[in-house]
Amino acid sequence: LAKTTQPISMDSYEGQEVNITCSHNNIATNDYITWYQQFPSQGPRFIIQGYKTKVTNEVASLFIPADRKSSTLSLPRVSLSDTAVYYCLVGDGRGGGFKTIFGAGTRLFVKA
Amino acid sequence: DVKVTQSSRYLVKRTGEKVFLECVQDMDHENMFWYRQDPGLGLRLIYFSYDVKMKEKGDIPEGYSVSREKKERFSLILESASTNQTSMYLCASSLGGQDTYGYTFGSGTRLTVV
Numbered sequence: 001l002a003k004t005t006q007p008i009s010m011d012s013y014e015g016q017e018v019n020i021t022c023s024h025n026n027i028a029t030n031d032y033i034t035w036y037q038q039f040p041s042q043g044p045r046f047i048i049q050g051y052k053t054k055v056t057n058e059v060a061s062l063f064i065p066a067d068r069k070s071s072t073l074s075l076p077r078v079s080l081s082d083t084a085v086y087y088c089l090v091g092d093g094r095g096g097g098f099k100t101i102f103g104a105g106t107r108l109f110v111k112a
Numbered sequence: 113d114v115k116v117t118q119s120s121r122y123l124v125k126r127t128g129e130k131v132f133l134e135c136v137q138d139m140d141h142e143n144m145f146w147y148r149q150d151p152g153l154g155l156r157l158i159y160f161s162y163d164v165k166m167k168e169k170g171d172i173p174e175g176y177s178v179s180r181e182k183k184e185r186f187s188l189i190l191e192s193a194s195t196n197q198t199s200m201y202l203c204a205s206s207l208g209g210q211d212t213y214g215y216t217f218g219s220g221t222r223l224t225v226v
Contacts, residue, residue, distance in 0.1 A: 034214050043116075043202045043217025044155070087154070102147070102155035 004088045009107040018075045020106050022088030025069050033064060033071045036087045038105070044087060048073070075108075083110045115139070116218040118203050124224045131190040133221050135203030144186035145204040145215065146170075146178065155202065161186055193225045 005023040012018045024033070032051050036044035048055055050062040050071070061074040075082060085105040119134035137144065143162050147155040147170075157170030159178040167178050175197060179187045186205075190197055200222050204215040 036214075041220065041222075043204070043220050044215070046214035046216070049214055102157075104152060104154040 004090055004103045006086075006088055006103055006106045008104065009109065011109050011111065012078055013111050014079055015077050018078050018082075018108060018110075020073045020075075020086055020088075020108070021070055022073070023070045024088070024090045027068050027090050031068075031090045033062065033068075034089045034091075035060070035062065035073045036089065036102075038085045038087065044102075047086075078108075078110045080110050080112060082108065084108060116203055116205050116216050118201075118218040118221050120221050121219065122222050122224075124226060125190075125193050127194060127225055129190075129193045129225075131193050131223065131225075133188040133190075133201055133203075133223070135186045135188070135205075135218060136184055137186075137205040137216070138184065139205070139207075139216075140183065141205035141207050141216075142183075143206045144180065145206075146176075146186065146188045147202045147204065148172070148199040149202055149220075150199050158188065190223075193223075195225050197223065198225045199223060 032049055034049040035047045037047050038044040048057055048060050048062045050064050052064050052068060055062045063072045085107050087102050087105040089102060116137045125131050145160040146158045148158055149155045156172050158172055158176050159167055159170050161167045161180040164180055164183050177189045177191060200220050202220045203218040206215045
C-alpha cells in the first residue's frame with residue numbers, strides 16, 4: 001500500500017499561489033494520485049487526479065515528476081475560501097483491492 | 113452531479129445500542145465505502161463494497177458490520193455502540209475505483225455515544 005506524507009499545515013495570503021507537496025515513495029505502477037479538499041463538517045471533495053506529468057483543471061494543477069515518487073498540488077491565487085484540509089491519495093482501486101489510504105492531510109490557512 | 117446522502121447529520125446513542133447509519137447514492141455507482149474521521153487520524157476505511165451483497169473489510173472493521181442489499185444503499189451497523197465509536201462517519205461512492213473519477217462523499221454523520 002502506498003503511504004503518503006504531506007506537511008501538516010501551511011499558511012498563505014490571499015492572491016498567492018500555494019503549492020502542497022505529497023511524497024509517495026512506494027507508489028505502484030497502476031496507482032493514480034488524487035487530491036481532495038475538505039471543509040469543516042463536510043465530506044472531502046474531489047479536486048484533481050493524475051498519473052504522470054501535469055494535469056490542470058479549473059481549480060488546480062497537479063505536477064507529477066517522472067519517477068512519480070511525489071506530486072505537487074498547485075492552487076493559483078488562493079482566497080479565504082480555500083482554507084481547508086487537503087488530502088493526497090495514492091491507489092488504483094481496481095478489483096476488490098480497495099485500500100486507499102487517507103493520511104492526516106495538510107491544513108491550509110489563507111489569511112487576508 | 114452525483115449525490116451521496118447520509119440519513120442523519122447528528123446522532124446521539126447510548127452505550128450498548130445497535131446503531132444503523134444509512135447512505136444512499138443516486139448515480140448507479142458500483143463501489144461504496146464507509147470511513148470514520150477522528151482528529152489527527154485522518155480518514156480510516158471501515159468497510160467497502162464493490163457490488164450488491166459484496167463487502168470487504170477495511171482497516172478498522174472491528175465493532176462494525178455493513179449491509180448492501182441494493183446497489184444504491186450501503187448501511188453501516190454498530191452492533192453494540194461504545195464510547196470509542198464516537199466519531200464523524202463518512203460514506204462515499206465511486207464509479208470505477210478512485211483511479212477513474214474519484215470518490216464522492218456524503219456530508220457525514222457525527223455520532224456521539226454516551
